[in-house]
Amino acid sequence: MLELRDVDVFIDASQILRKVTLSAGESEAICLVGRNGAGKTTTLRTIMGYRRPAAGTITFKGEAIGGLPTHAIAARGIGFAPEDSGVFADLSVAENIEIATWTRPGGRPAAERLALAYEIFPRLRGYAARGGAQLSGGERKMLSIARALALDPDLLVLDEPFEGLSPAIIPLIGESISAITRLGRTIVIAESNIHHVPAWTRRLYVIERGEIIFAGTLDEAHRDRAVLRVIGGRAS
Amino acid sequence: MLFLVAAGLQLVFGVQKILNLACGSFYALGAYAGVSAVTWALGHGLPAPLFVVALLAGGLALAVIGPPLERLLRTIDGRDESFQLLLTFALVLMLEDVIRFVWGPAPVQLRGAYLVYGQVTVAGSTVPVYNLFVIAAGGVIALGMGLLLTRTRFGRIVRATAENREVAAALGVDMRRVYRRVFTLGVALGTVGGALVIPATAAVSEMAIEVIVDAFAVVVIGGLGSMRGAFAGALIVGVLKAGAIATWPEVEMLAIYVVVIGVLVLRPAGLFAGATP
Numbered sequence: 001m002l003e004l005r006d007v008d009v010f011i012d013a014s015q016i017l018r019k020v021t022l023s024a025g026e027s028e029a030i031c032l033v034g035r036n037g038a039g040k041t042t043t044l045r046t047i048m049g050y051r052r053p054a055a056g057t058i059t060f061k062g063e064a065i066g067g068l069p070t071h072a073i074a075a076r077g078i079g080f081a082p083e084d085s086g087v088f089a090d091l092s093v094a095e096n097i098e099i100a101t102w103t104r105p106g107g108r109p110a111a112e113r114l115a116l117a118y119e120i121f122p123r124l125r126g127y128a129a130r131g132g133a134q135l136s137g138g139e140r141k142m143l144s145i146a147r148a149l150a151l152d153p154d155l156l157v158l159d160e161p162f163e164g165l166s167p168a169i170i171p172l173i174g175e176s177i178s179a180i181t182r183l184g185r186t187i188v189i190a191e192s193n194i195h196h197v198p199a200w201t202r203r204l205y206v207i208e209r210g211e212i213i214f215a216g217t218l219d220e221a222h223r224d225r226a227v228l229r230v231i232g233g234r235a236s
Numbered sequence: 237m238l239f240l241v242a243a244g245l246q247l248v249f250g251v252q253k254i255l256n257l258a259c260g261s262f263y264a265l266g267a268y269a270g271v272s273a274v275t276w277a278l279g280h281g282l283p284a285p286l287f288v289v290a291l292l293a294g295g296l297a298l299a300v301i302g303p304p305l306e307r308l309l310r311t312i313d314g315r316d317e318s319f320q321l322l323l324t325f326a327l328v329l330m331l332e333d334v335i336r337f338v339w340g341p342a343p344v345q346l347r348g349a350y351l352v353y354g355q356v357t358v359a360g361s362t363v364p365v366y367n368l369f370v371i372a373a374g375g376v377i378a379l380g381m382g383l384l385l386t387r388t389r390f391g392r393i394v395r396a397t398a399e400n401r402e403v404a405a406a407l408g409v410d411m412r413r414v415y416r417r418v419f420t421l422g423v424a425l426g427t428v429g430g431a432l433v434i435p436a437t438a439a440v441s442e443m444a445i446e447v448i449v450d451a452f453a454v455v456v457i458g459g460l461g462s463m464r465g466a467f468a469g470a471l472i473v474g475v476l477k478a479g480a481i482a483t484w485p486e487v488e489m490l491a492i493y494v495v496v497i498g499v500l501v502l503r504p505a506g507l508f509a510g511a512t513p
């Protein structure tokens with residue numbers, strides 16, 4: 001479904017990503033793990049077309065998407081929830097979610113897409129009329145994912161969906177994301193804390209200084225000393 | 237009609253982050269186009285009382301210069317402000333020359349149209365009915381803009397884009413299309429504003445610069461990027477100007493700038509900064 005091969009990205013003069021290669025198959029959930037500054041956000045933003053790869057290819061559903069403008073990438077069916085949620089404070093919760101049904105009217109009917117977004121994040125239902133500025137951090141994360149889901153994407157790209165959230169709310173959002181994978185959508189999650197990586201994650205990539213240093217299952221990662229050293233877990 | 241120019245400036249700045257000096261030129265162009273359209277229409281048998289239709293049509297028709305100009309200005313997207321000011325100022329000078337070339341250097345006036353609707357006495361002073369019409373038109377346009385921004389899909393997309401264009405793009409919003417429409421709307425606000433004001437005055441090629449100065453005063457008072465601020469600022473500047481001209485014409489500019497400086501000192505971000513655009 002999504003494949004990055006040997007992607008190099010430069011910001012100004014410095015190389016941020018080196019030969020990043022990763023893939024996510026149909027209905028698969030993968031996780032990109034790495035500490036702060038490792039290059040996770042840059043990888044996801046490159047997938048979304050905010051950054052242009054200097055080398056390498058990005059393909060989605062078999063077509064090259066590297067270099068396309070962001071809205072065209074969204075139109076092909078990739079939903080994105082940025083690290084800072086990016087909730088529109090000036091719009092209500094309902095309007096935040098509805099936007100994607102106006103910009104991408106094809107596919108499933110709008111009513112069905114909105115119903116699904118609220119079904120996955122029932123807490124948002126009660127807040128529909130609220131302004132985007134009146135939400136807590138966790139609610140903003142939910143809205144950001146719900147909004148991306150309303151685009152009716154085949155692939156969801158989530159940048160640190162658990163970051164800065166209280167331990168009580170993390171499983172709640174984790175369960176919602178898991179419900180999305182059960183719908184058959186593909187998910188790519190960036191995460192800086194390996195202990196937050198949901199157990200249902202099929203495969204894990206570890207990124208360090210812009211390079212993928214590990215690819216494998218969560219169990220394999222837990223046994224890999226190099227991985228544990230890099231992402232702060234305790235080797236047992 | 238200052239409100240319309242300031243509203244156009246605000247809209248384009250809010251969404252595209254371009255400080256567009258050329259909004260003053262749109263106003264001037266609208267004024268000239270209004271004169272030409274009305275003169276032409278009256279010459280072709282339009283009954284005099286219907287001249288406002290030709291006037292508005294002339295102003296609106298000029299909005300076609302929006303898309304190509306937007307294309308030109310897109311090249312400065314993301315460059316720093318001084319560069320934007322330079323390029324849009326160059327545009328002001330160029331459009332001023334265009335005006336001189338097309339309409340000549342002498343002031344152009346719409347004779348007779350102003351008083352077609354007669355005058356009425358309001359609170360002891362005589363006011364041309366046309367003035368009341370212009371005020372009403374300004375109110376209707378302000379209301380229409382408000383409804384457009386808050387009640388329509390396009391308006392919501394515009395507000396989302398103004399707030400965070402990267403996220404809007406990830407939700408499928410085609411930035412270029414939004415920019416083109418917003419810019420054209422900004423142009424139309426300016427040209428219609430210019431056309432509406434022209435029966436009461438004469439069109440001169442320097443009017444672009446004059447209105448820019450006023451529009452900036454409005455924007456400073458109201459707060460950059462705020463539509464309500466544009467309306468309130470235009471009201472304040474308008475009342476100040478009228479008051480100064482009626483009592484002490486020499487201090488017209490001074491009075492405005494005293495208020496501008498006052499706002500800058502007390503509320504540097506403007507009275508309505510941070511409010512919805």
Ligand SMILES: Nc1ncnc2c1ncn2[C@@H]1O[C@H](COP(=O)(O)OP(=O)(O)O)[C@@H](O)[C@H]1O
Nearest residue numbers: 011012016034035036037038039040041042043
């Ligand atoms: N806009 C930018 N300008 C300069 N450097 C940047 C920019 N964005 C990211 N970087 C650099 O790229 C590296 C990777 O950052 P990022 O992708 O945000 O990492 P992560 O999301 O894993 O924390 C960091 O060293 C960061 O300093």
Ligand SMILES: [Mg+2]
Nearest residue numbers: 040041042083
């Ligand atoms: Mg990051």
